[in-house]
Amino acid sequence: MIRAQALTKTFGDKTAVDAIDFTVKAGKVTGFLGPNGAGKSTTMRMILGLEAPTAGSVTVNGRRHATSPAPVRAIGALIEAQGFHPGRSARDHLRWLAASNGLPSTRVGEVLELVGLENVAGQRAGRYSLGMGQRLGIAAALIGDPPVVVLDEPVNGLDPEGIRWVRSLARRLAAEGRTVFISSHLMSEMAMTADHLIVIGRGQILADCSTEDFIARHAVAFVRVRSAAQAEIGVLLERAGLEVAVADDALHVQGADAATIGDLVHGHGLGLHELTLVRSSLEDAFMTLTADSVEYTSKTREPVAA
Template sequence: MIETTGLTKRYGPKKAVDDLSFTVRPGRVTGFLGPNGAGKSTTMRIILGLDRPESGRALVNGRPYRDLKHPLRTVGALLDARWVHPQRSARAHLEWLAAANGIPRTRAAEVLDMVGLTEVAGKRAGGFSLGMSQRLGIATAILGDPGVLLFDEPVNGLDPEGVLWVRKFLHRLAGEGRTVLVSSHLLAEMALTAQDLVVIGKGRLIAQCATDEFISRAAENVVRVRTPRTDLLGAVLGGERTAYARDGDALLVSGMDSARLGELAFDNGIALHELSPQRGSLEEAFLRLTGDAVEYQAV
């Protein structure tokens, strides 16, 4: 489990993280979202002991990272896929990390196989594509078989097959009872990957909840309805002062739930061929709730 309490961190006069508190629980993939400059990377660095907060604390399984006896066997992280020495092979990179952390050397071959890099294990990391580097970074994160994992933009540079593989892999890790925190700007992918969300803006917490709850909380209530008597239904809705818009042969009705809309159609003798609530997208919900927390905006 990851817990942050009252984290605050400044860079000069700017607060990168501002009294930030949240909890990431095991057994779920938690998406860590926020606009550019929101403080996500700084927060992850604080959790990993790479930056010190001015106040507050970050705990991994109840302890600060610096107090962990075997860090790589407790926490795995991918923050920068390109940090590997370019002249070192993927195998050599993992083997020296294993040796330094008391991990059996054979584990390097195991994780290379897990991420699909066995055939290029002897090649220099400097010649890897971004997608291959991402896979090597994931292999590094899971090298110590840790119970807590942090990933920053893990699908950058991956093709669609690779993105799908990462999604399934993260679900598998969480399904094994691990704590998985994933930061990403790819909201459509996060909607498919993250079961829970921590959303921040300008260093402060905006929301922490299940992904579905976040979307339903921010999305406008819209129902799609089809009827052979579209004009009559439109007139009835106008009488109810309910907004709607045409969508082909259907109407998109805002501000009225499907139950009330069905009753209204029945009371007015209007047959319905479709009555379906429209689920909002994570992107729409994100933009609606973080609009005031965007650090850099185009004019």
């Protein structure tokens, strides 16, 4: 378990992380989301003892990670995927990690097989693609068989098969009872991977809830209505006090559920071709929540939801 209490980090007059409290529990995948500059990387670095908090504290299974006698056995972390010597082979890189941390050499072969690099383990890591480098970074994170796994953007550079593999790996680690904390900008992937979400913006916690609850609270929902009598239905629904918009050759209706709308239309003898509840995605929900927390914004932005 990871526990942050009033965790704060300032750099000069800038507050990167502002007295945040959160708990990352074992047995589930927790996604850590936020716009660029929100404080995600600084928070992760404080968890790992790479940055000292200005105030507050963060512990891993009840102790500060910097005081751990066997760091790689306590937390497996992927913060910098290219954190290896380019002239050293993947196998030698992992052998060095194992030897320096008192781990059995057999663990090297186990993690190489786990990440799918056993056939290229003798090649110089500097020749690896970005995706292969990510796999080596994950192998290094898991070499100590840690109860807590922290991964920062683990799917960068991976192809669709690799992304699916990371998703399956994260969920398997959580099913084994480990604490899994993942930062990512790929909202569609987080929607399929994370059980719980912690969202940060401008150094403050904006949301801390299950993925399902987050989408329900922040995503826009509407009922899509299609009919040969679309214009008449639009007038009928507006007279009933519902919000009606026209998009994609259909009516987007808010203010009532699909059953209520269907009954109302049927009661006036009008036919329907489609009556579908549509809920916007995790990405849309995230954009809605963090709209005021984005540090760098382009002049033209797509609408968050229709």
